[in-house]
Amino acid sequence: MGGLSYVDHRDDPAAWARALSVSVHACRLLLDTDFVDLHNALDVPMRLYGYAPTRHHGVAHRAPIGTGHTDFPRLREASVTGVVASIVTQPLATARRRLRTTLDRVEAITALVRAQPEDLHLAVDHEGYRRARAANKTTFFLALAGGHAVSADPSVIEGPLGQQLHRIALVHLTRSSLGGTGRFVGHDDGLTEPGRSLLAACGRARIVVDLAHAGPQTFAETLAAHAPDHPVVVSHTGARAVHDHWKNLEDNQIRAIADRGGVVGISYDGRLLAKVRASASRSNLLTHLEHVLRVGGEHTAALGTTYDGLMVPPHDLPDVTHHPALVQDMLDRGWSEDRIRNVFGRNYLRVVEHLRPGAGR
Secondary structure (H helix, E strand, C coil), X not given: CCCCCCCCCCCCHHHHHHHHCXXXXXXXXXXXXXXXEEEECCHXXXXXXXXXXXXXXXXXXXXXXXXXXXXXXXXXXXXXCEXXXXXXXXXXXXXXHHHHHHHHHHHHHHHHHHCCCCCEEECCCHHHHHHHHHCCCEEEEEEEECHHHHCCCHHHHHCHHHHHEEEEECCCCCCCCCCCECCCCCCCCCCCHHHHHHHHHHHHHCCEEECCCECHHHHHHHHHHCCCCCCEEEEEECECCCCCCCCCECHHHHHHHHHCCCCEEECCCHHHHCCCHHHCCHHHHHHHHHHHHHHHCCCCEEEXXXXXXXXXXXXXXXXXXXXXXXXXXXXXCCCCHHHHHHHHHHHHHHHHHHHCCCCCC
């Protein structure tokens, strides 16, 4: 075990299985698979109240209200192999302040990850992830939740920042100078000219484009404008056919992402999973995943937890260490090991490898 303090379940998977009342097979399968979270918002509690990510905050036994779902030790304990760490943009700040804060947060998270060299690794491409995986380290990829983080000077995407960033969500919770959300009527007038410029810059830098939160017009116009050979993702969402929520995708949107070779990450936010968020369960999560698989195909569904993003997760998936229970549910529903591995990591890693394979790309 490395510098972080956690239980390494590879030493005794049977004990983990007993603690969660699941099969040893479920635990071993998780320990052996690529497990990539498309949307971890740990930066939010770190900024809001100084949450310490390097400390083990204890295994949660009830779904925490707001945050407390992950930390670095528990990510290791859960055998998470990759984390897309989202830096959330403050929409009310001035453009200059947003950019300054973004650069500061990139530097801060980079320093935190690099301070744990035995356990964590910062990567920007598939080759970097694979090297870290072989060394039994958890890879962190950096992402922006809201492209308006750089609207004061979009040219930074063409410089060092663009090489540090793995993914950019074009819009976030509010309409911006780049495009609109589906949150309220009138908040989506489509992709703007600055939005098109940022999209083109992402294409040149081969940064993954994320359409989480995008309104239907911005969603469609982004797909039409972006390089056709660049897969696009939706990092944290649900299926609107399963539960009607503005953040969730219509079936035609799921198919559009699938047709581009992209993936749809299902969020653990109870509001997106079920009518009553406090009653949301792993079963609801699986129903959303299965709908995406039916509509988009076997290579479309992924996991975008939204852990630590000021939300309430499924009551029976209260923190990241409980994932063997989700694997057990998948097995009980008749999922093949191949499908489980695809959803837990392979599908998203296919996108990463296509856009940023590594040296000589």
